[in-house]
Amino acid sequence: MKIEIRAKKKFGQHFLVDIEIAEKIANSLSYSNYDRILEVGPGTGVLTQFLMKKSAELHAIELDNESIPVLQSKFPEISNRLYNEDLLKWNEPQIFKENKFALIGNYPYNISTQILFWMLSRRSQIPEMVGMFQKEVGVRISSEPGNKNYGITSVLTQAYYDVEYLFSVGPESFNPPPRVQSGVIRLKKKSTEPKIEYDILKLIVKTAFNQRRKTLRNALKSLNFVTNKVLDTVSGQRAEQLSVDQFISLSQSFKNVI
Numbered sequence: 695m696k697i698e699i700r701a702k703k704k705f706g707q708h709f710l711v712d713i714e715i716a717e718k719i720a721n722s723l724s725y726s727n728y729d730r731i732l733e734v735g736p737g738t739g740v741l742t743q744f745l746m747k748k749s750a751e752l753h754a755i756e757l758d759n760e761s762i763p764v765l766q767s768k769f770p771e772i773s774n775r776l777y778n779e780d781l782l783k784w785n786e787p788q789i790f791k792e793n794k795f796a797l798i799g800n801y802p803y804n805i806s807t808q809i810l811f812w813m814l815s816r817r818s819q820i821p822e823m824v825g826m827f828q829k830e831v832g833v834r835i836s837s838e839p840g841n842k843n844y845g846i847t848s849v850l851t852q853a854y855y856d857v858e859y860l861f862s863v864g865p866e867s868f869n870p871p872p873r874v875q876s877g878v879i880r881l882k883k884k885s886t887e888p889k890i891e892y893d894i895l896k897l898i899v900k901t902a903f904n905q906r907r908k909t910l911r912n913a914l915k916s917l918n919f920v921t922n923k924v925l926d927t928v929s930g931q932r933a934e935q936l937s938v939d940q941f942i943s944l945s946q947s948f949k950n951v952i
């Protein structure tokens with residue numbers, strides 16, 4: 695029996711139709727250092743069919759309740775590991791709070807940056823991530839300093855993960871075709887975390903890039919930074935000129951006057 699699902703715009707649905715690409719995405723995880731994988735937005739299960747064959751235990755979260763019976767009939771083995779929820783509002787089962795897992799998916803592009811932030815706030819549980827993003831977003835995450843694509847997502851992700859842009863995928867590989875190019879990236883957690891509170895790093899990076907044309911002295915004014923050596927050294931520069939390590943040092947030096 696073939697069950698058709700009509701793609702819904704509100705869920706950012708663009709189903710992958712190129713099986714080779716689906717397999718290539720599934721093969722991009724290393725499957726080492728964790729026993730579980732979480733697929734976000736399996737849809738009709740194009741990627742799921744390959745992830746099922748891997749040794750790690752597959753879990754999948756899908757918002758669209760029309761997809762659920764389709765997935766259950768195609769993959770009865772994972773019926774009790776299929777969650778009909780919104781990832782961003784999900785109170786994940788304890789196993790995901792205590793154990794390591796890899797994140798994978800052909801993500802809904804309307805929330806792909808939020809998925810990235812979801813991952814960053816759970817980074818101690820997530821040693822690896824492979825995902826299809828809108829190409830522009832994938833390029834931004836993997837960008838280096840000095841480049842106009844270098845921004846908030848680049849710095850915050852690269853502070854904790856080594857990022858690789860793997861390959862691009864054209865609209866013809868999807869049904870319906872998206873209006874944009876897509877790109878697959880892989881993130882591997884760095885062996886050591888920088889000694890900095892994530893929320894402080896996030897605050898500084900966001901504030902710096904929100905006024906990216908200004909020098910840091912002006913862009914960071916609203917934070918009432920207590921002047922210090924690190925700040926003095928970089929204050930004449932703009933956010934996009936600073937390396938990830940410099941953002942980390944700047945955040946470590948952060949004290950403010952209230």
Ligand code: SAH
Nearest residue numbers: 705708709710735736737757780781800802
């Ligand atoms: N992996 C499938 C579908 C990709 S489209 C394929 O490659 O063909 C993105 C999928 O994410 C859709 O199935 C959509 O319903 C689902 N989705 C959208 N928002 C979601 C959310 N907040 N949480 C979980 N899944 C979501």
